[in-house]
Amino acid sequence: MHEHEHDEHAPITDRDELTYYEKRVYAIQSLLIEKGLMTADEVRRAVEDMDARTPALGAKVVARAWVDPAFKARLLTDAKAAVTELGIDTGTLSTLVAIENTEKLHNVVVCTLCSCYPRPILGVPPDWYKSLNYRSRVVVDPRGVLKEFGLELEQEIEVRVYDSTADIRYLVIPARPAGTEGLSEEDLARLVTRDSMIGVAKARMPDQY
Ligand code: FE
16 A cells, blocks of 8 residues: 655546547647648647746846836826837737726726736736636625635725736736835836736735845
């Protein structure tokens, strides 16, 4: 009998059955390859490139906006161009809009239809972002949903919900936490979490690393 005191590795599942959508994706992919429209290596590289994108890219953008008012102004005017300035490839993003959270205004992002998300700068969306629960409820009761995320907003703070589309993706610029005046841009970036850029949380306080 092979026993573990504690399981050090994640369970390995052998799932041989493909789901309907997996089968469909593979069928389309092999057709495109067969017709010479793309190669298997190009598909692999695109997946690899997507997997390499993480919220660290968005955090870099937000930290720059916190320290450089001129950059923040450009980000609020044309986010795609501003993000590109930092050497971040915006990939297939059509329009990117940056929205700023302040002491009086809190913005939160959803895609009520599906899962539109600024993937080139935040990577793959979390599962809850794609859930029907979040998508249907955050537009009706944003304060209630934010409270479930642990974010309680005072009544004086206005809450706005932005609904993403295939064409427009949003990046929330969370408010810069108090007491961070002395921090470097790199240290500031570590305060900017994925959830704070979706708007379901505030940026971390420096003592919450
Ligand atoms: Fe969508």
